[in-house]
Amino acid sequence: MATKAPRIERAKVIGTALALLDRYGIEGLTMRKLAQALQIQAPSLYWHFESKQSLIDGMADALVDAVARDLPEAQPWEERVRQVAVELRLALLQHRDGARVFAGTYVVTDNVLRTGEAMISAFMQAGADAELAATSSFTVTYYVLGLVMEEQALGPESTLDLAARKQTFLDSAREKYPHSWAAREAIFSEDFNARFETGLDLLIAGIKQRIVADHP
Incomplete structure (x- = not known):
């Protein structure tokens, strides 16, 4: 048998x-x-x-099973967006190529919908209409995905010769690209925590201005 x-x-x-x-x-x-x-x-x-x-x-x-599961009810909208973005970044960093796995899947599951709902509701709490709230949620998600992709591309499994590329950049920028030369330390900074926090602050500030402009 x-x-x-x-x-x-x-x-x-x-x-x-x-x-x-x-x-x-x-x-x-x-x-x-x-x-x-x-x-x-x-x-x-x-x-x-x-x-x-x-x-x-x-x-x-x-x-994203653990993302956006514990959100305080009275949490200010900016803090909610930050919490969800932080949790999403950490979740994607848990596994090699995590951001690449998640990007472009458009999965319709409770885990993914819960994460989106948390951010959309935060932006609507701030005064955005449904369309702007959804667009803002996508924008934050795209930001997290892009940053984590770069972060993971330079991780332990990376085959990039970053030192050689940095030297090529410095040689070119010094002669022809003065603004890039002035920003060289920031461009090659590997402090992804600082990059993440600064970029997220800029996004939230910009979205807040857009909401105010739409609802003076």
Whole structure:
């Protein structure tokens, strides 16, 4: 009698996929490697995920599982936006290529909707209409994704020769790009916490001005 393939839980599949992501990165994560790690045949994965993209969607959902779960009711809107943005950044940093996994998935799950709802509600609390609140929420999310992508691209797994690129930049900027030369320390700063906080402050201040301008 033929032996049945072992039943595998969806949560275990995603957890194993995230572990493989940390080891191989998003390009190196394959359905074949995942099946081997789970000690099952590749077709068994398709009970849960019909393609690698659907697996990525499940991983993206799992990445933000802890975001926007504990928000004080009387929290000022600026603090709420900051809290959600901070939690989103930390969540994406938990796994190699986390920002690349999440970007462009457009997953419609409770975890993702909860995160969006938290920011949209904060901007509407500030006086934005629904359209501006949604646009502002997207803008903050795009900012977090972009910064984390750069942060992770320069992480331990990076193959970039940053020192050589910095020297090339300095040689060119010194002669031809005076403003970039003046900003060279900021351009090559690896203090991503400071970059993140400053950029988020600028976004919130700009959105606040837009809300005031729309509702004088």
